[in-house]
Amino acid sequence: MVLKAFFPTCCVSADSGLLVGRWVPEHSSAVVLAVLHFPFIPVQVKQLLAQVRQASQVGVAVLGTWCHCRQEPEESLGRFLEGLGAVFPHEPWLQLCRERGGTFWSCEVTHQQAPAAPSAPGEDQVMLIFYDQRQVLLSQLHPPTVLPDRQAGATPASTGGLAAVFDTVARSEVLFRSDRFDEGPVRLSHWQSEGVEASILAELARRASGPVCLLLASLLSLVSAVGACRVFKLWPLSFVGSKLSTCEQLRHRLEHLTLIFSMRKAENSAQLMRKVNMLASVLLDVALGLTLLSWLHGRSRIGHLADALVPVADHVAEELQHLLQWLMGAPAGLKMNRALDQVLGRFFLYHIHLWISYIHLMSPFVEHILWHVGLSACLGLTVALSLLSDIIALLTFHIYCFYVYGARWAVPSSLRKPQSPGCSSGMGEGAALGRPWAWGPADARRAGPSPQLFIGTLLFTILLFLLPTTALYYLVFTLLRLLVVAVQGLIHLLVDLINSLPLYSLGLRLCRPYRLAAGVKFRVLQHEAGRPLRLLMQINPLPYSRVMHTYRLPSCGCHPKDSWGALCRKLFFGELIYPWRQRGDKQD
Amino acid sequence: MVTRLPEAGLERAGRLGPAIAVERRAVRCGRPSGGVMEDERSFSDICGGRLALQRRYYSPSCREFCLSCPRLSLRSLTAVTCTVWLAAYGLFTLCENSMILSAAIFITLLGLLGYLHFVKIDQETLLIIDSLGIQMTSSYASGKESTTFIEMDKVKDIVINEAIYMQKVIYYLCILLKDPVEPHGISQVVPVFQSAKPRLDCLIEVYRSCQEILAHQKATSTSP
Numbered sequence: 183m184v185l186k187a188f189f190p191t192c193c194v195s196a197d198s199g200l201l202v203g204r205w206v207p208e209h210s211s212a213v214v215l216a217v218l219h220f221p222f223i224p225v226q227v228k229q230l231l232a233q234v235r236q237a238s239q240v241g242v243a244v245l246g247t248w249c250h251c252r253q254e255p256e257e258s259l260g261r262f263l264e265g266l267g268a269v270f271p272h273e274p275w276l277q278l279c280r281e282r283g284g285t286f287w288s289c290e291v292t293h294q295q296a297p298a299a300p301s302a303p304g305e306d307q308v309m310l311i312f313y314d315q316r317q318v319l320l321s322q323l324h325p326p327t328v329l330p331d332r333q334a335g336a337t338p339a340s341t342g343g344l345a346a347v348f349d350t351v352a353r354s355e356v357l358f359r360s361d362r363f364d365e366g367p368v369r370l371s372h373w374q375s376e377g378v379e380a381s382i383l384a385e386l387a388r389r390a391s392g393p394v395c396l397l398l399a400s401l402l403s404l405v406s407a408v409g410a411c412r413v414f415k416l417w418p419l420s421f422v423g424s425k426l427s428t429c430e431q432l433r434h435r436l437e438h439l440t441l442i443f444s445m446r447k448a449e450n451s452a453q454l455m456r457k458v459n460m461l462a463s464v465l466l467d468v469a470l471g472l473t474l475l476s477w478l479h480g481r482s483r484i485g486h487l488a489d490a491l492v493p494v495a496d497h498v499a500e501e502l503q504h505l506l507q508w509l510m511g512a513p514a515g516l517k518m519n520r521a522l523d524q525v526l527g528r529f530f531l532y533h534i535h536l537w538i539s540y541i542h543l544m545s546p547f548v549e550h551i552l553w554h555v556g557l558s559a560c561l562g563l564t565v566a567l568s569l570l571s572d573i574i575a576l577l578t579f580h581i582y583c584f585y586v587y588g589a590r591w592a593v594p595s596s597l598r599k600p601q602s603p604g605c606s607s608g609m610g611e612g613a614a615l616g617r618p619w620a621w622g623p624a625d626a627r628r629a630g631p632s633p634q635l636f637i638g639t640l641l642f643t644i645l646l647f648l649l650p651t652t653a654l655y656y657l658v659f660t661l662l663r664l665l666v667v668a669v670q671g672l673i674h675l676l677v678d679l680i681n682s683l684p685l686y687s688l689g690l691r692l693c694r695p696y697r698l699a700a701g702v703k704f705r706v707l708q709h710e711a712g713r714p715l716r717l718l719m720q721i722n723p724l725p726y727s728r729v730m731h732t733y734r735l736p737s738c739g740c741h742p743k744d745s746w747g748a749l750c751r752k753l754f755f756g757e758l759i760y761p762w763r764q765r766g767d768k769q770d
Numbered sequence: 771m772v773t774r775l776p777e778a779g780l781e782r783a784g785r786l787g788p789a790i791a792v793e794r795r796a797v798r799c800g801r802p803s804g805g806v807m808e809d810e811r812s813f814s815d816i817c818g819g820r821l822a823l824q825r826r827y828y829s830p831s832c833r834e835f836c837l838s839c840p841r842l843s844l845r846s847l848t849a850v851t852c853t854v855w856l857a858a859y860g861l862f863t864l865c866e867n868s869m870i871l872s873a874a875i876f877i878t879l880l881g882l883l884g885y886l887h888f889v890k891i892d893q894e895t896l897l898i899i900d901s902l903g904i905q906m907t908s909s910y911a912s913g914k915e916s917t918t919f920i921e922m923d924k925v926k927d928i929v930i931n932e933a934i935y936m937q938k939v940i941y942y943l944c945i946l947l948k949d950p951v952e953p954h955g956i957s958q959v960v961p962v963f964q965s966a967k968p969r970l971d972c973l974i975e976v977y978r979s980c981q982e983i984l985a986h987q988k989a990t991s992t993s994p
Binding site: 183184186210309311342343344701702703704706709715717722 | 806828829831832834897899900901902905907917918919921923924987990991
């Protein structure tokens with residue numbers, strides 16, 4: 183196999199010295215982590231490498247020599263470098279050489295044992311791959327390869343060679359902690375040798391996070407304890423709490439905040455990203471909510487809204503009344519059963535009248551209610567939107583009632599199967615009576631005209647002829663209900679979007695694309711005959727769609743449970759639909 | 771330095787064995803001193819458009835194939851622009867609203883930018899490096915490049931497959947990936963040169979070179 187030497191770009195202009203790194207025999211790759219400069223004491227070098235090996239669990243060793251000189255190395259230097267191979271025995275021994283100011287690289291590999299097969303021409307034996315050490319150290323490969331074996335140098339052979347390189351560089355952080363200003367026994371060149379990178383803000387945040395997390399965690403546990411007390415489990419409050427989407431959203435946000443400010447440290451990078459994404463989502467939510475709040479409370483917009491609300495409700499009720507008058511006449515030229523039409527029409531008109539009275543009763547308090555509801559926007563835009571969705575549900579409660587009446591009574595028995603429990607199954611049974619069954623001796627006994635057969639047939643005929651009227655009312659109210667459901671659905675989608683958007687990951691992908699790596703890409707550098715092949719390895723960033731898919735936060739499950747086919751079937755048979763039911767709720 | 775290779779003269783992919791030896795001799799005798807052997811030939815794609823295949827042999831273990839698609843033609847661009855603007859002018863005469871004309875200009879500009887950045891692929895490159903992997907790069911007309919790299923451990927083989935595409939049966943080159951669970955299974959088929967869609971003669975050239983490298987890689991990986 184061709185030997186691959188991974189060389190950091192920061193060491194390209196370093197002085198001559200020893201190559202320190204890790205040899206991966208399964209992929210025949212040598213990962214050079216740093217260059218150790220002359221002069222050094224071999225014993226101290228061996229001690230340092232043993233310390234690094236113990237601290238980082240990476241099999242760091244001296245891989246060979248690096249020569250960066252003005253011209254070709256002289257005889258004495260050549261023999262000196264070869265002699266080092268005896269001091270630091272390693273199989274195979276690399277000898278990299280570069281002319282100062284030139285682009286000519288040469289690389290020789292010496293095996294202590296004689297190779298079994300005749301060696302290929304020199305340029306095919308080694309491949310030089312340059313990598314940016316800082317980027318490879320900070321980046322994270324997706325999909326993450328789990329390396330369970332953490333002993334020194336042991337890597338399962340099933341992982342790819344590149345994953346092993348990334349893992350080696352990431353785990354060798356101990357080696358990069360000293361820079362050239364340290365008074366250590368050895369002088370190393372790596373990506374931090376010009377000065378260790380650190381940030382004052384990050385350090386301050388790290389120190390402050392401890393007590394802040396403790397305080398906030400205790401506050402949040404107090405809030406959850408209040409929310410979990412027995413009062414809220416009693417029947418009226420628990421029913422109301424399960425129906426309102428605001429309570430669901432508040433619970434969701436409380437869960438998020440508890441996770442963010444919990445005292446447990448994140449175990450791996452995926453959990454850390456999730457925590458930071460949640461924090462970013464909460465901050466965005468609160469920022470948008472405060473913007474909305476300032477907009478609402480400025481220039482008495484709440485007053486305008488409140489003034490506009492009652493006339494709008496009146497207008498909607500008037501339109502509904504016109505619709506019912508139209509249905510009571512001859513809608514679209516259809517001939518309806520006059521008596522049933524009048525009954526149903528008057529029944530629904532009375533309901534609208536009740537509802538209008540209720541709205542007029544509430545009208546003096548609307549502005550105060552809206553003002554207090556607007557205050558909830560400081561908890562977040564999602565809470566305000568959930569409240570809006572709940573208010574729409576409350577205001578269109580009459581449409582919901584009409585839909586339920588229509589589904590339950592107007593089209594109950596025509597098409598429903600006779601065995602569904604709790605429903606009046608007049609027509610269903612009648613239809614069942616009309617179905618042919620196998621004629622046997624038991625049936626011969628029942629062959630005479632029974633009262634059941636007579637009443638069943640009568641009921642069936644009556645309900646069949648009343649079907650157009652009832653079906654029309656059902657159709658109209660179902661369409662209205664679907665309209666309201668669609669509006670609520672849009673609001674829920676928006677809330678879901680804000681809840682699950684991984685803002686931090688998207689920002690990271692935008693500003694620091696090398697942190698989230700889908701893979702690598704190679705570029706062939708200038709090649710000379712007789713010289714080893716040189717490649718530049720760069721990080722291939724993750725596409726935005728995969729960032730969204732990998733890091734999206736779990737939403738509160740407000741997705742439509744039924745597929746389109748199931749929905750149409752339910753509508754046709756008159757079953758009640760609740761498309762935005764939360765998971766775990768019983769379906770009616 | 772550009773050298774011209776003799777015509778391969780192959781009809782079927784079956785007769786590849788002796789042709790490999792012929793190819794190797796031809797490469798060796800034309801080698802310049804620069805170290806990179808470059809070669810350019812023109813082929814055609816499945817619709818009859820002209821493609822240019824540029825081969826670079828960096829070393830016996832590293833080869834690159836660069837397929838250039840035909841550029842955006844001025845004729846089609848003019849035709850589309852004229853159609854959109856005529857339609858917009860027709861709407862304008864109906865509605866007397868000058869926003870339609872500005873909207874048509876914006877739509878044309880944005881559509882052209884979007885087409886150049888997301889749809890129109892200028893060049894497709896296949897870089898195969900022994901014992902490292904295979905890299906496929908697509909360069910869009912706006913300069914954007916999208917790269918995929920597959921490690922050699924995951925590559926099972928490179929084959930030429932047949933497919934039904936609209937009303938035609940076409941050949942395409944694809945990379946077969948190993949299944950980690952089943953040793954003889956295939957987990958994925960990755961097609962190469964998807965937007966250039968060259969014909970069989972071009973595919974055979976690329977196939978032969980890739981098989982040389984894969985054979986060499988299999989031989990060295992099994993040896994201790």
